[in-house]
Amino acid sequence: MVMQRAHNRGVPFITLLAAFMLTALPMPEWVQWGWPEWVLVVFIYWVIALPHRFGLGWAFILGLLLDLLQGNHLGVNALAMVVVTFFTMLMYRRLRMYRSWQQAVVVFFLVAINQCITYWFQGIGSNASSGLWFLLPAPISGLLWLWLFVVLRGIRRAFKVT
Amino acid sequence: MFKGQSTVKKFITYGLICLSLIISDYQFDQMQRIRAWLSLAVTPVQWLVDVPQRSWTWLDERLQVRDELIAENKQLRAKTLLAERRVQKLAALTVENFRLRDLLNSSEQLDEKVTVSELVGINSDPFTHQVIINNGFNSGAFVGQPVLDATGVMGQIISTSAFTSRVLLITDADHAIPVQVNRNGLRTVAYGLGQYDYLELQDLSDTADIEVGDILVSSGLGLRFPKGYPVAQVIEVRHFTGQDFAKVWAKPTAQLDRSRHLLLIETPQQQNLAQQDGN
Numbered sequence: 001m002v003m004q005r006a007h008n009r010g011v012p013f014i015t016l017l018a019a020f021m022l023t024a025l026p027m028p029e030w031v032q033w034g035w036p037e038w039v040l041v042v043f044i045y046w047v048i049a050l051p052h053r054f055g056l057g058w059a060f061i062l063g064l065l066l067d068l069l070q071g072n073h074l075g076v077n078a079l080a081m082v083v084v085t086f087f088t089m090l091m092y093r094r095l096r097m098y099r100s101w102q103q104a105v106v107v108f109f110l111v112a113i114n115q116c117i118t119y120w121f122q123g124i125g126s127n128a129s130s131g132l133w134f135l136l137p138a139p140i141s142g143l144l145w146l147w148l149f150v151v152l153r154g155i156r157r158a159f160k161v162t
Numbered sequence: 163m164f165k166g167q168s169t170v171k172k173f174i175t176y177g178l179i180c181l182s183l184i185i186s187d188y189q190f191d192q193m194q195r196i197r198a199w200l201s202l203a204v205t206p207v208q209w210l211v212d213v214p215q216r217s218w219t220w221l222d223e224r225l226q227v228r229d230e231l232i233a234e235n236k237q238l239r240a241k242t243l244l245a246e247r248r249v250q251k252l253a254a255l256t257v258e259n260f261r262l263r264d265l266l267n268s269s270e271q272l273d274e275k276v277t278v279s280e281l282v283g284i285n286s287d288p289f290t291h292q293v294i295i296n297n298g299f300n301s302g303a304f305v306g307q308p309v310l311d312a313t314g315v316m317g318q319i320i321s322t323s324a325f326t327s328r329v330l331l332i333t334d335a336d337h338a339i340p341v342q343v344n345r346n347g348l349r350t351v352a353y354g355l356g357q358y359d360y361l362e363l364q365d366l367s368d369t370a371d372i373e374v375g376d377i378l379v380s381s382g383l384g385l386r387f388p389k390g391y392p393v394a395q396v397i398e399v400r401h402f403t404g405q406d407f408a409k410v411w412a413k414p415t416a417q418l419d420r421s422r423h424l425l426l427i428e429t430p431q432q433q434n435l436a437q438q439d440g441n
Contacts, residue, residue: 017207024211026284029358029419033288056172060179069204070287071321071328074197075183082180086173121184122289126336134289 011159012046012054015152016062019043024069033133036141037111039066040084044110045152047088048095050162059085072122080117084110100146108142194305194321201323208283208294208326274388275428277302279309281421282326291317291334291356295424298325303426306386310425314392314415315339315380319426331418332393333358341393342381346371349381352394352412358419361394363410368401370408378412388429 019038027035039062046054063078070077087110088095095103112135119134155161187193283294297303299322307319309329317331332339335356341363342349348371352361366372376396382389394412401408 020204020207021211023286024207024283025286026211027286029288032286035286056169056176060176063180064200065204068197068201069207071285071290071292072287073184073187074193074200075180075187079177079180079184082173082176086169089169119289124188126289 008159008161011155011161012050015042015046015155020065020069023066034136034140036144037114037137040081040111040114041107041141041145041148042152043081044084044088044107045149047085048092049152049156051089051092054085055089056082056085072118076118076121079121080114083117084114087113100149103149104142104145107145108138111141112138197321198299198323201321201326205323205325212282277426277428279303279424279426281424285328289335289356291331291337291354291358291418292320293317293329293331294326295329295426296326297426298323298327300324302428303327308387308391308427310391310427311416311421311423312425313417313421314394315387316416316418316421316424318386329424332361332414332416333418339387339393340381340383341378343372344377344379344392345373348372349383352378359413361412361414363396363412364407366408366410368406368408372396372399372408372410374399377415388427 016039019042022038023035043054043059043062047059059081060078063081064074066072066077066081067074091106095106098106115135115138187197277297279295279297281293282296285292285294293316295303295309303319303322305319305322307327309316309318315332317329317334317337319327320330321328330337331354332352333354333356335354337354338351339361340349341352348366350363350365350370352363355362363372363378374396377392378394378396380387380389380391380393392415394414396410396412398411399408400410
């Protein structure tokens with residue numbers, strides 16, 4: 001019984017590891033521009049599903065790991081993750097009631113906030129610029145949510161993760 | 163419940179921690195070392211992602227047909243022979259060069275240490291052109307070390323951890339490399355634009371002697387990149403009436419988005435510089 005519980009507690013971390021790997025996957029340049037924010041979207045799901053387990057602390061740690069993985073300035077992704085998680089935690093009860101397309105719209109805005117924060121903080125003292133293309137992952141992450149939500153809910157129910 | 167209250171407090175605390183981290187990362191060089199050790203945490207992810215590529219190479223090597231291998235072997239032998247002939251000539255030229263330098267009392271050193279390294283990851287952020295290689299400070303890589311592939315300069319190492327290093331490519335929007343035109347020695351700086359195919363030369367006067375097809379080699383100024391390695395080839399020169407500067411674009415000779423085997427160069431002066439930086 002104890003073994004069983006310990007095993008299932010690890011399930012969210014396996015999904016997050018998969019998200020990290022998808023983030024680090026080498027892609028052609030044109031795909032990179034629209035590549036969804038896998039870690040953020042998966043984490044948003046777990047915050048909505050298990051808010052007593054996943055909160056700002058984990059957001060901070062995962063954000064730091066993302067910074068290390070992507071070679072950003074330390075703390076940039078961490079800040080973005082913490083801000084987005086805070087908003088998610090404020091409205092997770094409402095989000096659970098929403099239809100999935102309504103959730104997708106919310107995810108769109110959350111990822112857009114994430115993109116603005118990372119783009120702005122990473123962009124200080126840098127020459128890179130791209131117009132508004134840095135926002136492209138937001139709508140794509142929103143669309144991804146429709147599918148990912150079903151998959152992650154399936155995983156959560158199958159393994160009875162609490 | 164008091165949960166709402168504590169969430170806001172936590173949010174503010176974590177937010178402030180993040181902001182101070184960002185600021186110290188911009189301000190202090192010591193963060194490099196902290197980052198080097200923290201990076202160990204994500205090294206497994208980088209290796210895991212590279213597994214399909216590596217296992218494909220492995221399978222490919224084992225499943226290759228005998229005839230193909232023999233043919234490839236012949237081809238490589240021919241190539242080696244050609245290369246050896248050039249090396250023979252080079253040996254004579256090197257000796258001659260040493261003698262001439264002796265005559266001029268020049269103290270420049272010519273020998274460089276080369277380490278072969280392999281690509282293990284590409285940065286997924288489209289705003290930065292960085293790759294990850296499988297040499298870390300455990301195998302002698304250091305920040306500022308130049309990286310080449312078989313055809314030209316790729317970039318330089320900007321951070322190291324124990325087993326991997328991060329290489330900033332010359333096409334990154336924040337990178338610039340001092341170069342000179344091989345034909346006439348004209349010195350200038352090649353800036354990255356954030357596009358894999360182009361470098362830009364912004365500092366050439368309208369009357370500068372530069373033509374389409376000119377090869378740009380590293381000039382060795384700035385003490386980062388060793389002198390004389392090919393960097394790019396000029397593909398477009400545009401003059402504007404009434405403007406003081408011409409606009410020149412060049413295409414990197416290195417295969418920035420394809421090369422998997424890279425060379426790390428180490429010159430004695432650089433090793434000294436790196437040690438000074440570390441202290």
